[in-house]
Amino acid sequence: xxxxxxxxxxxxxxCDEIRLIPEGLSRYVVSHPFTFDDGDHYxxxxxxxxxxxxxxxxxxxxxxxxxxxLDLKHGGYKEIIDNxxxxxxxxxxxxxxxxxxxxxRFGDALFSFIQALVKLSDIKYLQRERIRSLFMEEFKGFLxxxxxxxxxxxxxxxxxxxxxxxxxxxxxxxxxxxxxFIFGIINDSKCQTVTNIIYWWEKQGDHFDITxxxxxxxxxxRKVLARFSDVCGRQFSNLPTNRDRIKGYISEVLAK
Amino acid sequence: MAAVQLTDEDINKLIQIPKxxxxxxxxxxxxxxxxxxxxxEEAQFDIEASSERTFRVMIRKNLINPLDFSVILGYIPKxxxxxxxxxxxxxxxxxxxxxxxxxxxxxHIHYATQRYQEAGWDIDDYxxxxxxxxxxDQALELYFNECNFIKPEDEKLQPKLLE
Numbered sequence: 271x272x273x274x275x276x277x278x279x280x281x282x283x284x285c286d287e288i289r290l291i292p293e294g295l296s297r298y299v300v301s302h303p304f305t306f307d308d309g310d311h312y313x314x315x316x317x318x319x320x321x322x323x324x325x326x327x328x329x330x331x332x333x334x335x336x337x338x339x340l341d342l343k344h345g346g347y348k349e350i351i352d353n354x355x356x357x358x359x360x361x362x363x364x365x366x367x368x369x370x371x372x373x374x375r376f377g378d379a380l381f382s383f384i385q386a387l388v389k390l391s392d393i394k395y396l397q398r399e400r401i402r403s404l405f406m407e408e409f410k411g412f413l414x415x416x417x418x419x420x421x422x423x424x425x426x427x428x429x430x431x432x433x434x435x436x437x438x439x440x441x442x443x444x445x446x447x448x449x450x451f452i453f454g455i456i457n458d459s460k461c462q463t464v465t466n467i468i469y470w471w472e473k474q475g476d477h478f479d480i481t482x483x484x485x486x487x488x489x490x491x492r493k494v495l496a497r498f499s500d501v502c503g504r505q506f507s508n509l510p511t512n513r514d515r516i517k518g519y520i521s522e523v524l525a526k
Numbered sequence: 527m528a529a530v531q532l533t534d535e536d537i538n539k540l541i542q543i544p545k546x547x548x549x550x551x552x553x554x555x556x557x558x559x560x561x562x563x564x565x566x567e568e569a570q571f572d573i574e575a576s577s578e579r580t581f582r583v584m585i586r587k588n589l590i591n592p593l594d595f596s597v598i599l600g601y602i603p604k605x606x607x608x609x610x611x612x613x614x615x616x617x618x619x620x621x622x623x624x625x626x627x628x629x630x631x632x633x634h635i636h637y638a639t640q641r642y643q644e645a646g647w648d649i650d651d652y653x654x655x656x657x658x659x660x661x662x663d664q665a666l667e668l669y670f671n672e673c674n675f676i677k678p679e680d681e682k683l684q685p686k687l688l689e
Contacts, residue, residue, distance in 0.1 A: 301620060301631070303622070303629075305621075305622055307647070307648060307651070308636070308647075308648055308650065308651045309621050309622050309623055309624055309651050309652075309653065310616070310619060310620070310621050310653075311619060311620035311621065311622065313594065313619050328565070328588065328590040328591050328594065329563060329565025329566050329588055329589065329590050329591075329594075330588060330591075330594055330619070332563045332565070332566070333563065333565070333566040333586050333588055333594070333596075336563075336566070336568060336586055337584070337586065337596060337598060337611070337614070342563075363565075364563065364564040364565060365563025365564055365565040365566065366563075366565045366590065486529060488529040489529045510604060
């Protein structure tokens with residue numbers, strides 16, 4: 271296909287996707303193909319106020335973010351929203367995002383507006399990262415209750431051979447027969463890192479057992495999990511449904 | 527295939543679980559604006575159903591456009607820290623179902639499905655257009671009926687003014 275044909279195809283397809291739907295006086299809903307992750311399209315309305323045109327989301331974007339149960343006034347979200355709004359030249363009018371259209375440059379304004387809405391809708395992923403970090407807090411809290419203090423040590427590193435604490439163990443269970451290294455696994459990256467940590471410990475010649483508690487073992491890549499399974503002993507696929515089982519296992523190990 | 531948190535069977539069972547509304551549920555549904563936005567109001571509360579299942583009623587109402595709203599049924603599993611949305615009764619805007627490639631504009635209802643989870647999308651990304659309601663209050667009534675909410679006894683005894 272000639273380049274000019276490709277360009278023509280791009281223009282026609284893109285143009286076909288943008289339409290104005292009149293709804294009210296000097297108010298047009300902009301129909302476009304851009305969506306939130308859930309398939310709902312961004313709401314973009316073109317309005318004429320006096321002699322000036324502007325694009326507005328009529329408050330929908332922040333309302334949509336609230337479906338994720340985000341506390342937008344805390345956690346740095348407000349600053350992120352302010353930065354994005356400012357970067358794309360929008361106004362945040364108490365939750366309504368507005369972009370005046372300069373000198374009838376409707377296309378430019380639309381592109382800027384859409385880019386801003388896309389960036390704003392990505393804020394919800396910050397929440398998911400926060401949820402992941404909460405698993406390790408839950409992991410430590412659970413083991414802190416399940417294992418008497420004299421038998422456990424969090425973030426254990428070899429005192430002589432790892433002074434920089436590169437190969438740390440999430441929780442050392444000081445069983446008299448054989449210590450157990452317990453790891454909390456939240457994602458592929460942690461799983462791979464722990465595999466490498468275990469390899470290092472094996473080379474030190476010490477004797478130990480390995481136990482892993484996953485946030486959700488089903489989410490781990492199969493190959494990563496397969497490599498990990500070669501070096502790990504007991505595995506628990508998640509914490510919530512295995513609490514009693516893990517406590518039983520710990521009691522068994524400490525009793526030996 | 528991505529992790530599936532709820533199968534279609536799980537979802538249907540959760541929808542069918544009776545959800546008793548507290549006696550003061552109308553007071554709990556009084557909408558309030560949030561500090562982050564004065565352009566929409568929110569109302570939400572949790573319900574403990576049988577078998578220690580926790581559900582969340584969430585409503586959002588746009589103050590600029592009254593046809594832009596969302597009435598949401600959330601489920602909070604004991605072992606997770608996030609809310610899974612099982613149903614979402616939305617106002618008018620465009621929606622595209624990514625798996626089916628279908629696009630439409632109007633009132634629509636989002637349904638939690640297994641197949642969207644398997645494809646790596648959020649649980650409630652699938653939606654269908656509806657003509658069953660035209661306002662947020664009508665959507666709320668439909669939501670109460672379809673998601674098996676049980677109204678307080680004294681409300682059930684009141685005759686309906688209009689059938």
